[in-house]
Amino acid sequence: MSQPPGSPISPLFSVLETPSSGRGVFAAQDIAVGTSILALEDVSVSVILREFQREVCAWCFWYYEGRGWKVRDKSTGNVFCSKGCQAAWEDEQSSISNAVGTDTAAFHAWRAVEKLIKGTPRDDEPISDIDAPRPKASEINMAWMKAENQAVYIRESRAGFQNKANRKAVHSAMTATPDSESLRFLLSGILFRASKPSAWPSLQALAPNHRPYRSTIQLEAHITSYLQLLAILPDAFLPHVNAEVCREIPLRDDHNSFGIRSLEADGSEFLGYGIWIAASYFNHSCSPNVAKRRVGRCWDFSTVRDIRAGEQLCITYLSGDERVMNTNQRRARLRMNWDFECACEKCTGDDVELD
Numbered sequence: 001m002s003q004p005p006g007s008p009i010s011p012l013f014s015v016l017e018t019p020s021s022g023r024g025v026f027a028a029q030d031i032a033v034g035t036s037i038l039a040l041e042d043v044s045v046s047v048i049l050r051e052f053q054r055e056v057c058a059w060c061f062w063y064y065e066g067r068g069w070k071v072r073d074k075s076t077g078n079v080f081c082s083k084g085c086q087a088a089w090e091d092e093q094s095s096i097s098n099a100v101g102t103d104t105a106a107f108h109a110w111r112a113v114e115k116l117i118k119g120t121p122r123d124d125e126p127i128s129d130i131d132a133p134r135p136k137a138s139e140i141n142m143a144w145m146k147a148e149n150q151a152v153y154i155r156e157s158r159a160g161f162q163n164k165a166n167r168k169a170v171h172s173a174m175t176a177t178p179d180s181e182s183l184r185f186l187l188s189g190i191l192f193r194a195s196k197p198s199a200w201p202s203l204q205a206l207a208p209n210h211r212p213y214r215s216t217i218q219l220e221a222h223i224t225s226y227l228q229l230l231a232i233l234p235d236a237f238l239p240h241v242n243a244e245v246c247r248e249i250p251l252r253d254d255h256n257s258f259g260i261r262s263l264e265a266d267g268s269e270f271l272g273y274g275i276w277i278a279a280s281y282f283n284h285s286c287s288p289n290v291a292k293r294r295v296g297r298c299w300d301f302s303t304v305r306d307i308r309a310g311e312q313l314c315i316t317y318l319s320g321d322e323r324v325m326n327t328n329q330r331r332a333r334l335r336m337n338w339d340f341e342c343a344c345e346k347c348t349g350d351d352v353e354l355d
């Protein structure tokens with residue numbers, strides 16, 4: 001099998017097809033316990049939940065016992081644990097802006113989104129009923145087709161054609177309740193698409209979930225956010241604000257993103273999530289042989305036992321108290337959050353625990 005674009009590259013392992021879990025990472029040689037096998041800093045798409053936005057550094061994701069960081073940029077809604085992190089974030093926005101032929105477009109994009117969100121309560125994210133069924137593919141397609149009709153009017157308005165229908169479409173988008181999480185998540189993906197077009201196929205190579213929205217509320221929030229971004233983002237980004245891009249981001253995120261959790265108290269706070277593309281090729285095992293550890297923006301993967309050439313390298317997708325669940329609870333959690341029946345050795349081997 002040829003290596004998918006964006007998959008991790010190392011003499012220590014290769015990405016291969018598994019019998020029942022899609023692609024996985026396999027040791028190409030014996031690897032000793034405690035070996036650091038991969039370190040990834042490149043986060044392509046990410047979001048910090050609004051309720052934590054004042055407490056999580058927008059660059060290194062440091063959350064320290066709910067402390068509100070002092071280095072703040074009110075215009076973009078971001079806070080930083082240090083001036084150094086602020087400078088690093090600004091450098092990244094400058095290079096995104098340069099990639100689309102401007103000096104400041106990415107800063108304006110974040111400011112436009114923050115202006116829209118400002119005033120909405122921080123702890124008032126739309127509530128999704130976790131027991132409600134996920135929207136079906138047909139429902140999703142229908143909703144996006146309807147959105148595209150509105151998008152045509154908004155694009156015309158942005159191009160300078162003003163008529164009643166165009167004004168109405170912009171007004172309707174701008175007066176809909178903004179949803180911080182989906183706006184900032186989609187914006188982060190649009191900036192990634194616009195600034196690194198050659199890396200987009202790497203995102204598209206990740207395992208998809210064609211029903212990525214957890215609820216109809218979340219689907220609607222994404223569609224509203226799409227239309228709002230179309231109405232407010234700087235011209236330089238408009239070629240990338242389309243349904244194709246805005247649908248692709250959650251489709252690839254759902255089975256591939258890593259939770260950004262607090263580093264203290266065993267990661268009890270779920271602060272946000274992001275996609276580190278090369279990290280998404282590790283399958284889950286209930287008895288993992290690789291540990292993942294976040295250090296700032298970087299995910300570090302290291303072996304927790306000696307590994308023989310040919311063995312699959314697996315992490316756990318579970319965190320915090322999920323790790324002490326019994327087999328049935330664990331499987332149910334993986335089914336609910338990740339939509340798969342666990343095929344790891346612990347769940348399918350001869351020594352499977354039945355509890």
Ligand SMILES: C[S@@+](CC[C@H](N)C(=O)[O-])C[C@H]1O[C@@H](n2cnc3c(N)ncnc32)[C@H](O)[C@@H]1O
Pocket residue numbers: 020021022023024206207255256280281282283284285338339340341342343344
């Ligand atoms: C982050 S991706 C891992 C790479 C993926 N196998 C691929 O082909 O790109 C997560 C997806 O891999 C599959 N997967 C991971 N661990 C699994 C396991 N223990 N049992 C069954 N499927 C698994 C599931 O489809 C899951 O949604």
